[in-house]
Amino acid sequence: MTLENLKIADIVKEDIRLAGFFQDENIDFCCNGHRQLQEVLAEKALDPEAFFQRLEAHKAALDAKGAKEDFFNAMTNEELITHIRLNHHMFTRQVLKELDVYTSAILKAHYRHAPELLLQVNRLYGGLRMELLEHLIKEEEELFPLILGERYAEARVLLEATEEEHDAAGKLLATLRSITSDYTLPDWACNTFKATYHHLEALESDLFRHIFLENSILFERF
Numbered sequence: 001m002t003l004e005n006l007k008i009a010d011i012v013k014e015d016i017r018l019a020g021f022f023q024d025e026n027i028d029f030c031c032n033g034h035r036q037l038q039e040v041l042a043e044k045a046l047d048p049e050a051f052f053q054r055l056e057a058h059k060a061a062l063d064a065k066g067a068k069e070d071f072f073n074a075m076t077n078e079e080l081i082t083h084i085r086l087n088h089h090m091f092t093r094q095v096l097k098e099l100d101v102y103t104s105a106i107l108k109a110h111y112r113h114a115p116e117l118l119l120q121v122n123r124l125y126g127g128l129r130m131e132l133l134e135h136l137i138k139e140e141e142e143l144f145p146l147i148l149g150e151r152y153a154e155a156r157v158l159l160e161a162t163e164e165e166h167d168a169a170g171k172l173l174a175t176l177r178s179i180t181s182d183y184t185l186p187d188w189a190c191n192t193f194k195a196t197y198h199h200l201e202a203l204e205s206d207l208f209r210h211i212f213l214e215n216s217i218l219f220e221r222f
């Protein structure tokens, strides 16, 4: 693999199993998947040779486990959309439902411990929740039916706004990650607080895979 002109999404597109590797390295492969890997490594002061060694080791570990490679590229639009809806859209709605309860509960129980942090988490989560619920509906009711009906010209008109919504969600998640210091638990964290951080991280990690499948595989087709 030569580094020159290699985009982050190129690697994940070839082997979706490597999504987890990029997450571990804290490299955004979905909203910023179009960026040159070389540039991102330089920004993070990561040595390319050592990076590729880790990447190969990760791949070998996956192979050893017999992890099945998912060939999303080989799926039809219909199969891919069904996969996205049944896995990612369902998962997102489920996690949001739980987070609705947790975020209100910790705001009430721990406000005195860290008022600034709790207000910020509550507001950012509220914004993210609204963005995501509206986004899922728009895809299901507008964009996906156009793609399935092979009305690509009409679908293309919606792509820019859809990708902007992906970016907006990505930014809210990045801010949440930063204000919670990478979801570091304070020493007074109760089980509900732990569950809140855990679910926010799960939402982030699923959303990265979800957006990748849409931006870099599905939308690239038309």
Ligand SMILES: [Fe+2]
Pocket (backbone or CB within 6 Å): 084, 088, 089, 136, 139, 210, 214
């Ligand atoms: Fe989606």
Ligand SMILES: [Fe+2]
Pocket (backbone or CB within 6 Å): 135, 139, 162, 166, 211, 214
């Ligand atoms: Fe989406």
